[in-house]
Amino acid sequence: MITKNTNLFVVSNVTNLRSRVNKLYIPKTKSLLPLFEIVSNSIHAIFEKREIEDNYQGKIIIKLIRNGDESTLKELDFIDKYPVKSFEVSDNGIGLNRENFISFQEFDSEKKAKIGGKGIGRLVCLKLFSKMVVESIYTENGKFYSRNFEYKKNIKEGFDKYENPESEKTITGTTVILENFEIEYQKKAPKDLLDIARQIITHFQLYFIEKVIPEIIIRNQNDEEVNLLNLFKSEFESEILDDTFNIGNYEFKVYITKSFNSLSHKILYCAHERTVKDEGLSKYIEDLRYIIKDNDSLLGYHYQVFVLSKLLNEKVNEERTNFHFSDDEEGDSESDDDITLARIRRETLLKVEELLSSFLSKTRKEKVEQYIPIIQSEFPNYASVIEFNRDKVEKIPAGLTPKELDVKLYEIESEWKLEVKIEGIKLLDEKKDITSLEDYKKLYDKFWSEFNEVGKTDLARYVVHRRSVIDMLDKLIKWDSNQRFYNEDIIHSLFFPIKEDKDTVIHEKQNLWLLDERLTFNNLLASDKTFNQIRQLNSNSTDRIDLIIRQEEIFDKATLFSEDKFPNDSFTIVEFKKPYRNDYVLGDPKKDPVRQVRKYINEIIDKEIKSEGRSIEADKTTPFYCYIIADITSTLEYILREEMFTKMPDNIGYFRFYTSDELKYKAYVEVIPFKKVIKNAKERNKVLFDKLNIS
Structure with a gap:
């Protein structure tokens, strides 16, 4: 390494630069990031000089150096088709004086952190370019010096060809050349002069919006150039929406811009013209979730909402990574003495809704x-x-x-x-x-x-x-995907939850209205359990019944019970069979549904039954309503004929009254095929379905 230290300043860099650069990851889509870093340094150098020099006008010149012969490129009218291999950025800022050069040497520089930077910009530059060539004029103790060097990633310390002599020039400023684009990034980089200009504006748009940006010229080798301030005014400024709101004594500015590079809609809380904290907008406004394209344009954009305030400048931390609000910074305090981020966000969102009302x-x-x-x-x-x-x-x-x-x-x-x-x-x-x-x-x-x-x-x-x-x-009464009928347990559960008792099932969970509207108001005793599992029924029988339902006095007592005595309960028994089952056998206790139902009635009559500790009188005067839900196949039809059942008027179902004096009970039994259940339910509910247009 060559050093010429005319002002006794010693160059040192003890960190392994090559290792740091190799570990750094920069997406191929961020190919202009090094250019943004150098332009950002130039802006800060101009800001520094503004503080010490009156009537100073900062200026930045960006030159695009393309692949090809320099003299030939100068003569061409249109050269934007040639890839950019290098960028040259010149400014008339304060230059690389002692303080700035120390900051340049330090990774994670404290000075950069104080102005919102990360202090690793040169690492980003070396990741995408072979080297940086730097020439800077600065003043110190009344004299002007030139600090010139190359910064390379293939040298451990980075510095090469360092010189620091006195200079005959009397205007401060810095020129940085980002030399030789890495090919994989060069391929992804934009070529068009105007496109690059627009991306620079988008990246630094807050500076443009706040009108603190210096004059920036971007120029091709054939001297074609774009003034970014003029481009901003013609293409960007008219699209910017802005307004203010107040919380206590503080005014907050809100700017909404369109970004063609951002990946999402965001709120950006800023301090000193730099973004400190950002939040996704879709979390709060659902309609700002996706990219927006106007008039079928292929190029889409996302809204960026900038929030600025003197309060945010005061509350920003030293690293400019967050704000110092109260411990309850996410709270919703209404006190003007304790303004929270949540309150700022809420007011900002109201402004976003207002400013974007037409679009939303x-x-x-x-x-x-x-x-x-x-x-x-x-x-x-x-x-x-x-x-x-x-x-x-x-x-x-x-x-x-x-x-x-x-x-x-x-x-x-x-x-x-x-x-x-x-x-x-x-x-x-x-x-x-x-x-x-x-x-x-x-x-x-x-x-x-x-x-x-x-x-x-x-x-x-x-x-x-x-x-x-x-x-x-x-x-459910049709074939499943395997051309089999659904099991009766599945169908049973549709009418009433299987294996439940009245302590666990509320009436909203059952659909017995499919059979009879009155069953909606009945009280469940048991469902698909053996009698000895039903704690309401003191029975030792191991037979199973689908449903036993006891009717409370809430309904039909004038019809079912006499007026001069305590009303007896009525019982409803519901038995489900698999659709189109055709293996019924007359008299078989397991394959004759009519016999099964009648046997269940006898069990209730013959055994002592208690409900919640109280005896229930069930005798010959107790009405039993029985429903057998089964398709009328040939074997079932034979049983029904032998049992002297009568066809219903629509010729679909069957019914019979058991009222003989020889029997210990009185029962009404209906055998209803599934299609009749559906038909009857639709007819009863038709007026309601029609009203909602869901027939």
């Missing part, structure tokens, strides 16, 4: 219009949710599947119900002096309107549930 309104309207057909056909129960919560519905994500859409709408519906409930409690608790009917109407109209709509939503949901249950049963 259009996007949300188009999104909801795409969802409406799905909601109308599959989820009509959400009609009132959409009507009364349109703003929330518009903010759900785009591209949801029907199932995901259902979940999102359900969340909105649940929140709405809670809000209406709270409002109702509030209105009822508050003592109002109502002096006229008109006052009363004004106070309560809105609440009762939404309260009624909530009720309609619940009813609509129940109707849709019924339609879905009928459709599911229709599917």
Whole structure:
């Protein structure tokens, strides 16, 4: 290493530069990052000189050096098709004086950290270029010096050809040449002069927005050039949206720009014109999740929301990596003496909604219009949710599947119900002096309107549930994918959860309305258990029954019970058989469903039965309603004829009353094929289905 130390400054660099560069990872898509680093250094050098020199005008010249003969390139009218092999960046800033050169030598420089840098810019440069050639003029103790050197990654210390003589030049400034692009990065780098200019503006757009950027000229070898300030004014400035908001005594500026290089929409909290902390916008505004393309353009962009304030300048930490807010910095304090990041974010988001209202309104309207057909056909129960919560519905994500859409709408519906409930409690608790009917109407109209709509939503949901249950049963009585019929346990569970008792099943979980609307109000004793497993029934029988349901006095007691005595319970027995089963045998205790049901009745009559410790009187006066759900195949039809069953008027099902004096019980038994269950359920619910257009 050659050193010429005319001002007694000793060059040292003890870190293994080559090792640091090799460990560094720079994506191929970041091919202009070294150029940005050098331009950033020039900007900071100009800022430093502004502080000590009045009426100073900073200027940066960027020269693109392309592959090819220099003299030939100068004569060509269009040279943008030739790849850029080197960049030359010149500025008239403060130069590499002692302090700046020490910072240059130090990795993770403290000086760079204080102005928002990482202190590793030269490592980035050497990762993508073979070397940096530096020539800098600076002043010290009234004299001008030239600091010249090459910085290479193939030398351990990095420095080569170092010279530091006095200079005859009397204007400070620095020229850096990034020499010889690494080929894999060169291939990914833009060639077009205007494209490179636009990317520089995008990278430093906050400087441009705040009007603190010095004049920057980018120039080709044929002297074609672009003034970045003029380009910013013509192409970028008109697209920038801005506004302010206040929290306490502090004003906050919000700028929204379009970035064609960023990978997502972001909020960028800034201090001293540098981004300190960023957050994804999609977390807070769902419609700012995907790239935006205008008028079918192939080139898309993301919004970047810059937030600036004197408060943020005061609160930034020394490393410029975060802000010093209170311990509860994510809290939602309303105190002007304890402003939190959460509060700044909330106000910023309100401004984003306001500034981007045109775009967001259009996007949300188009999104909801795409969802409406799905909601109308599959989820009509959400009609009132959409009507009364349109703003929330518009903010759900785009591209949801029907199932995901259902979940999102359900969340909105649940929140709405809670809000209406709270409002109702509030209105009822508050003592109002109502002096006229008109006052009363004004106070309560809105609440009762939404309260009624909530009720309609619940009813609509129940109707849709019924339609879905009928459709599911229709599917279950057909062949599965293996051309087999579903097991009766699966079908049983659709009507009522299998192996449950009344302590674990609420009436909303059962679908016995498929058989008879009255069964909705019955009380379950047992489901698909042996009698001796039913703790409500004190029985030792090991026979199984699908359902035993005891009817409470809540319904039909005027018909079922006499008026001059305590009402007896009635029982409902439901037995399910596999669709199209055809191996029934008359009199067989395991293959004759009619005998099975009658045997179950005898078990109830003959044994002492208790429900929750109280005896239940079940005798010849106790009505039994029995449903055998089975397809009428030839073997079952033979049993029904032998048992003297009567065909129903529609010729689909069968029924019989067992009322003989020789029997110990009175029972009404229906044998209903699955298709009749579906037919009857559809007919009973038709008016509801029609109302919701889901027939």
